[in-house]
Amino acid sequence: MQNIDKTIQKLPSLSVFFPAYNEEGNIEAVLNQALSVLPQVANKFEVIVVDDGSTDATLHFARKTAERYNAKNGESSGDADPLVRVIHQENKGYGGAVKRGLAEARFEWVFFSDADRQFDLSELKNFIQHTQTNDLVIGYRKNRAEGWKRRMLAVALKIWNKIFLGFPLRIKDIDCAFKLIHRRVLDEVLPLLSDGAMVSTELLFKAHRLGFAYRQIGVNHYERVEGSSTGSNPLVIAQAVIDTFSLRKKLTIEPTVVRLTNAFVHDIHDPWLGLRVFARWFRLQMS
Template structure:
């Protein structure tokens, strides 16, 4: 059974070459996922023609496809944050704008959410299509999140996540960088929410270039990681109140 409503958003940074196919994939897959839906493209200060291509897609698919633009790049978390804020419907989901995940595969998450009534269902990449070095980083990151935050999930950064809107009420996140996903899961867990995990396929990038493991991205994530960890030790209440609400009706 499809969901009643779904807002699906994509963080996009220099993804002009991927956008057409991404939106075509999304519009083909969405009718099976939800009765009412919207697609939100978040252009995170791209320097290529992402905004131009996105504008044309918005015009072509008026009403269903929307665009949120950042004049200046904010980072992966900042792009996701704008997607959460723009989403209007009862369920929210995202995958990446580079087509390394397929929108149709969100059906696995929707099915799990429907069967279990779980408010948060996230994917894990059954076989990750990234260079070996990325797999090593990801393993270290997963272990670090487990040791320092007690976060037990198989794939923190898997960009296939589905949330019931009510699960996000009162949830605030501080990071705007790559640590955003981990921080969100840590805070959901602290809130007592159960997170279910479902295997999803992962595909190699066929256009554009990845920047997810760039030095500045990693440095920022490490800074945010330790800022949260040390903050929780020093002043738990103050640290937990630091950040911004994800839902627009709570800002």
Template sequence: MRPEVSVAIPMHNEEGNVELLYHELKEVMEGLRLRYEIIFVNDGSTDGTGELLKEIAKGDGTVRVVELDGNFGEAAALSAGYQFAQGDWIITMDGDGQNDPRDISALLEMLRKGYKAVSGWRRKRKEDYLSRVLPSRVVNWLIALVTGVKIHDVGCGLKGYRSSLVKGYQIPHGFHRFLPALFGVKDEEVAEVEVNDRRRRSGRSHYGLGRIFEVIRELLTVRFAISDAEGWRRRIHKARGAISLGGVGALILLIFSFNPLTLILLLTMIALASLCLLIERNLLRFIRAQKEGVFRVREVMNG
């Protein structure tokens, strides 16, 4: 019979976390008394993660291992999890052991109440305040401001969705930071659940301070991507052309007659044209992702 719940977990070099995570998750899912499946997406691990996952899948028919043909990133691994999930509800969580599987029941309760998406909220985070918690709060505030979906902790990997919301969705690199807003949900269609945050048990974090600059770059695009990516790409392309033409005119004026105001106008047009180009390229990347996909699969065990 088709599972009621699918748990999809991106994995990249988590050799030291695989077995404990599996046993914890297995115990929780058995206790829920629901038909379930566990999907591990191995995203090009170079340690023993893949071998351990395959051994687990050999002995457990509820476990599927999706082996990607390379390291495509977390966004692509999540997309693969959505694609292969068969359940009515899809739960996603990180593979490093920081998410507590015991919180899954609270997410499912909210989905049963009719919410389209549920996001975990690590209210008491076990990480350094200055390097991780404070930047995260700034990012969360910016994302809520731009998308209109007021989530306290968009970076929490523990999330739940109706399958119909995410099925077949291809997330370009970096855009997973805007889930669930990226799926076009309204603020009132999303619930939050306070979840337990645990310290990483093994390995190292794949995130750093540099991600805040990536988030700002994608923030310039996400609102357009959510509403009408192709339509906005065309409009911004035309606007960039008009601005560039105006910039050429300002440059000609500046060559024949130097004027500080003309220089300011030229620099402003260069900045606006550059911004339009950045947004246009990001939108094109988003559009191509939906058409061409963001990952390739090498092998599926128990598929």
């Protein structure tokens, strides 16, 4: 793990959240690290845990840790705006937990990462210097500490998104859970549709399409110490495929139909109607 640079420029305010599902062996350590790093990268901050219907003791350990830090900060977990908040919801999937975290975040910048201890949160310091000229700073795993199946899935996801969504291949690691996002981006891209693994794809696709500036920074990736990943679960993969078609319909097909319909209405009295509508359709496909 890296040591934080104490001379680093700080963000004015930062919300940090962790989607968590069955991370009883990790959640306390993740919160401990976050709360040791954040005072050095933001003037004002909050930490949120979104427990996505865990069936183990994740909720218990998250609440216990939150109470300890809130008490140290002269607060209680029942206050309106405590330092650490724990939100429990019925299981809605990874995307549902991310969406809840984004909705609950209150500050100018929002950062989220997974609660599995596979990232070094102190590497957030490398992101801060890029916030002056970018709306998003997104991580990519330099050395994925995963088996070949997960690495192959990542490559397949990248190609799949390019084919079905026209997503730019220059995004190095779409689903890397190490993202720093400005509030103005969220104001434009929310609400998100996906409740599954495609939530990051949807967020980045919308931000890219709207022209927001982003910077990609390499981060280290570590093997899991506790718990198990659900990313290679066949049901999760199947849901991601279904989500892709749903996103394609909502984000690409339906807007094109609306634009063509508007063109039709505008040109309804034009004798060159067919030719002009075809020309507009062709330009849309090429844009």
